[in-house]
Amino acid sequence: MKMNHHLDDATLVSYSAGALPAALAVVASAHLERCAECRQHLLDADQIGGVLMQQQRADAPAEDARAAMLALLDDQPAVEQITLPVDVLEQRDPDRLPxxxxxxxxxxxxxxxxxxxxxxxxxxxxxxxxxxxxxxxxxxxxxxxxxxxxxxxxxxxxxxxxxxxxxxxxxxxxxxxxxxxxxxxxxxxxxxxxxxxxxxxxxxxxxxxxxxxxxxxxxx
CATH class of the missing domain: 2.60.120.10 (Jelly Rolls)
Incomplete structure (x- = not known):
């Protein structure tokens, strides 16, 4: 399934940090379940966030860390979306919700x-x-x-x-x-x-x- 519209980097950063409101997090999770591109960007956000948390001074504003994460995500190379064979796509039950x-x-x-x-x-x-x-x-x-x-x-x-x-x-x-x-x-x-x-x-x-x-x- 090729997708053309994805989660914003700021949303992925908030999701990675556990700061996304619960209702929004459910929809983000549903999209992540079906989108390899956003899963890769989330992995990038998780890894960048871990490094920044180690480097951040205790008195540094949280906004600075978030801005740094977004800047680093912008520098990540584009992810090539995987196209599954038709027979694999047909195995997904169209009646099943995420x-x-x-x-x-x-x-x-x-x-x-x-x-x-x-x-x-x-x-x-x-x-x-x-x-x-x-x-x-x-x-x-x-x-x-x-x-x-x-x-x-x-x-x-x-x-x-x-x-x-x-x-x-x-x-x-x-x-x-x-x-x-x-x-x-x-x-x-x-x-x-x-x-x-x-x-x-x-x-x-x-x-x-x-x-x-x-x-x-x-x-x-």
Whole structure:
């Protein structure tokens, strides 16, 4: 499975340090499970972090160490993504959710019990995760979501189907790693519903007055 959108280096540094909010860490783990490129970058972050921790003086600001890790990650050579043979890819059960999602949603996509929250949008919320909100979304094909930004950070990984926005095309395995500066409007591809897992550590900020009015009813 070739992926075009990956975890940001800053996200990988926070994940390596155990500083990523719990909901975001679940989505990061799900993407890492299926992305060899990000697993390699995480290994780089782990190794760099260990060296910097040994070198850092006790009174040095944590921000300096984080900045140093990001700078060193930028210097790492590009990772060549491994393309598996078709017969190996076909062995993956399309009904099986990533292992990181099992404690919150079970392991089977077919067994999910969706709840309608808006026209063309169904959702399942993870209960009791803390550290942000974690949810599965099932969005009808050809749907245009409201234009929005984020009060915090958002990680969204595509499990099935696809969508397009100002950042490009997102297909299965791709992850959108967004901060509060990003304004976007996903439009799902025709054919099949877009199913994704999303985590936020702050509420979405809708731009249109109608969407803002309905936001309390949708719960995101």
């Amino acid at each position: 292992s990181a999602l099992h404690p919150w949603f079970g392991n089977s996509m077919r067994a999910l019990r969706w709840r309608r929250v808006a026209p063309g949008v169904q959702r399942i919320l993870a209960i009791g995760i803390g550290g942000g909100d974690l949810m599965l979304l099932r969005i009808a094909p050809g749907s245009k979501l409201p234009l929005h930004s984020h009060a915090g950070n958002e990680l969204t990984m595509i499990l099935d189907g696809a969508y397009d926005d100002m950042l490009g095309h997102f297909g299965p395995g791709d992850v959108a790693d967004l901060d509060g500066e990003t304004l976007h409007q996903p439009v799902t591809s025709p054919g099949v519903p877009c199913i994704c897992v999303a985590a936020t550590d702050g509420p979405l900020k809708f731009s249109g007055w109608f969407a803002r009015t309905l936001q309390p009813l949708f719960g995101f």
